Amino acid sequence: MRKVAVIVATLAASVVVSLLIVKRDVLPYAPQQPILFSHKAHAGDNQIPCLYCHSYATKSPVAGVQSVQKCMGCHTIITGTTKDTINGSTYQEEIKKLRDYWERKEPIPWIRVHKLPEHAHFNHKRHILYKKDEIKCQTCHGEVEKMDVVERVSSLQMGWCITCHKEKEASRDCLTCHH
Numbered sequence: 227m228r229k230v231a232v233i234v235a236t237l238a239a240s241v242v243v244s245l246l247i248v249k250r251d252v253l254p255y256a257p258q259q260p261i262l263f264s265h266k267a268h269a270g271d272n273q274i275p276c277l278y279c280h281s282y283a284t285k286s287p288v289a290g291v292q293s294v295q296k297c298m299g300c301h302t303i304i305t306g307t308t309k310d311t312i313n314g315s316t317y318q319e320e321i322k323k324l325r326d327y328w329e330r331k332e333p334i335p336w337i338r339v340h341k342l343p344e345h346a347h348f349n350h351k352r353h354i355l356y357k358k359d360e361i362k363c364q365t366c367h368g369e370v371e372k373m374d375v376v377e378r379v380s381s382l383q384m385g386w387c388i389t390c391h392k393e394k395e396a397s398r399d400c401l402t403c404h405h
Contacts, residue, residue, distance in 0.1 A: 255339065260335050260337075277354075304321070306320065339377065340382060384403075
């Protein structure tokens with residue numbers, strides 16, 4: 227009986243901690259990033275597909291973020307301008323930060339914007355490959371191609387996901403997301 231109480235208390239504590247850390251109820255949620263990366267400039271103005279940078283989305287449960295090497299593939303040539311700005315900083319200043327990470331051989335410490343609690347599992351691959359005509363990145367992430375600063379616009383809470391599963395006639399079996 228004592229083991230059950232300890233397990234229940236541990237699970238309850240982990241749920242509370244994950245809610246506090248992730249701030250899932252706060253919308254929009256847009257943490258300060260180490261580089262002011264404009265999805266509007268990349269995915270919107272220059273029409274770079276989401277999967278170019280988030281290439282793991284078709285191969286694994288997580289979408290992943292691009293490596294500094296992939297960024298530098300373009301930004302060795304594209305140095306930015308001083309006339310274009312994002313939150314008061316010029317593109318040139320932000321690309322300089324990128325180059326500094328490259329020179330130091332350090333990954334960019336991006337702060338995750340979209341995160342589910344540990345007890346829920348979302349598989350990007352399953353959604354992108356099998357429902358690609360119905361489910362776009364924007365379904366969950368909003369119109370990031372119009373965002374200078376990416377912010378979470380969907381709660382990603384269970385009720386929100388279930389509503390989508392009902393609309394798309396997808397499985398609502400508990401083990402689909404909780405395993």
